Amino acid sequence: MLLGTIYSVGEVFEIMIKLKIGIVGCGAIGSSLARVITKDFSKQAELVALYDLNSSKPKILAKRIRKKNLVVFELGALILRSDLVIEAASSRCSWGIAKEVLSSGRDVMVMSVGGLIAKYSELTKLAKRHNCRVYIPSGAIAGIDALKAAKIGGVKKVTLTTLKNPLSFKGVKYIEERGIDLFKIKKDRVLFSGSAAEAVKLFPQNINVAAVLSLSGIGQDKTRVKIIASPKVNKNIHEIKVESQAGNIFTRTENILHPDNPKTSYLAVLSAIATLKQILEPIRIGT
Ligand SMILES: NC(=O)c1ccc[n+]([C@@H]2O[C@H](COP(=O)([O-])OP(=O)(O)OC[C@H]3O[C@@H](n4cnc5c(N)ncnc54)[C@H](O)[C@@H]3O)[C@@H](O)[C@H]2O)c1
Numbered sequence: 682m683l684l685g686t687i688y689s690v691g692e693v694f695e696i697m698i699k700l701k702i703g704i705v706g707c708g709a710i711g712s713s714l715a716r717v718i719t720k721d722f723s724k725q726a727e728l729v730a731l732y733d734l735n736s737s738k739p740k741i742l743a744k745r746i747r748k749k750n751l752v753v754f755e756l757g758a759l760i761l762r763s764d765l766v767i768e769a770a771s772s773r774c775s776w777g778i779a780k781e782v783l784s785s786g787r788d789v790m791v792m793s794v795g796g797l798i799a800k801y802s803e804l805t806k807l808a809k810r811h812n813c814r815v816y817i818p819s820g821a822i823a824g825i826d827a828l829k830a831a832k833i834g835g836v837k838k839v840t841l842t843t844l845k846n847p848l849s850f851k852g853v854k855y856i857e858e859r860g861i862d863l864f865k866i867k868k869d870r871v872l873f874s875g876s877a878a879e880a881v882k883l884f885p886q887n888i889n890v891a892a893v894l895s896l897s898g899i900g901q902d903k904t905r906v907k908i909i910a911s912p913k914v915n916k917n918i919h920e921i922k923v924e925s926q927a928g929n930i931f932t933r934t935e936n937i938l939h940p941d942n943p944k945t946s947y948l949a950v951l952s953a954i955a956t957l958k959q960i961l962e963p964i965r966i967g968t
Contacts, residue, residue: 700961703730703763705756705778706770707738709942710792712745713950714767714957719746725961730759733770760785765960767953772796772885776804779815783807790816792953794892795881798901818956821946822890824921824932826968828898831925839898840905841877841891844869844918847910849943855883869911877904884908889949890919898923917946 702718704711711733718728731739731751739752753759756778760766766782767790768775775796782789784807791797794817797804808815819825828839847863850856850872856863861872873880877891878901888906895901911918916935923930936946959965 698725700726701729701762701764702726702767702957703732703753703759703765704728704767704769705732705759706768706792707731707733707735707742708769709939709945710950710953711767711769712742712941713939714769714953715742715746717954718957719748722957722961726957729762732756732759756781760787763787765790767957768792769953772881772889776800779804780807783811783813783815786811786813788814788816790818790953790956792818792820792889792949794820794889794896795885798878798881798892798895801896816956816960817893817896818949818952820889820893820952821917821934821936821949822893822919822921822932823934824923824930825893825897827930827932828894828921828923829968831923831927831930832898835926836899836923837926838905838922838924839894839903840907840922841894842907842909842920842922843888843890844909844911844914844920846914847912849917850884850910853884863910866910866912869909869913871907872910873906873908875906877901877906880906880908894921 704715715728715731718726728748728751730753731742732753733739736754743751760782765788768778769792772793772795775791775793779789779791779797804815847866850863873883877895880888880891891906895904898904916937918935920933936948939945939947939950
């Protein structure tokens with residue numbers, strides 16, 4: 682008589698091919714992803730570890746999604762358990778995390794793209810050396826698919842105009858240093874106009890879109906960025922204009938804010954989920 686659980690061939694295959702996922706950063710994005718992985722992707726993926734600098738966050742999240750033994754207290758432990766690490770922490774640490782994950786032979790999805798903007802060639806070399814993949818979701822903008830295709834034929838100009846409510850710039854050092862009183866802005870005010878390279882440094886929490894756009898298009902020095910504080914808007918609005926050999930592209934995304942973090946657009950979370958879906962499913966649609 683056989684003891685223990687008996688699995689069918691199909692079940693054994695399913696168990697074997699589940700992608701083991703670890704999440705670094707258990708805030709708005711990390712928590713949403715954890716819920717989706719355990720609820721909707723449970724056949725193809727398994728959430729194996731949660732890590733956050735604030736150790737109470739993964740504990741609360743693990744309890745909420747009713748999963749035991751997921752909390753780890755250092756990045757190395759999370760990497761050891763995972764096939765894919767999702768970074769949803771901060772642009773200050775995203776390059777360091779990506780480096781450690783790739784060097785350990787694991788794939789990485791990076792949400793804090795601003796931290797990677799100056800590291801593209803190092804990132805590519807590292808991923809190639811360890812035969813790993815780096816996934817960068819489109820985030821809160823539309824048009825990355827078309828831009829990537831247009832780039833093959835030649836792109837002349839890429840411009841991003843971001844409009845946000847003045848209060849969403851609270852705590853940004855650049856604003857504080859200039860003594861700008863965000864409560865007193867009564868009509869559209871251009872806070873910044875320059876290259877994506879500068880924008881990413883000055884608005885690290887708000888400007889991942891500039892980084893994604895630069896990496897998929899003509900680079901951080903040539904991509905132009907304008908940031909406008911607009912008291913009329915209560916959404917994060919991103920307009921993208923591309924001039925290319927294949928024609929002109931214009932997209933405008935009016936983003937609903939994430940309920941747990943008004944600095945994050947809901948679409949950015951959904952974009953990460955869609956990227957994960959693409960990793961897990963056999964058919965890829967879109968450029
Ligand atoms: N790619 C995009 O389009 C896009 C869109 C929105 C947000 N983001 C970025 O994604 C990241 C997560 O966004 P969020 O809304 O979930 O933020 P959040 O502030 O809600 O959560 C971030 C979490 O990461 C933790 N953390 C910070 N530094 C860490 C470190 N070194 N190691 C481990 N944990 C750390 C924090 O304690 C916090 O719990 C941010 O960097 C944000 O800028 C990207």
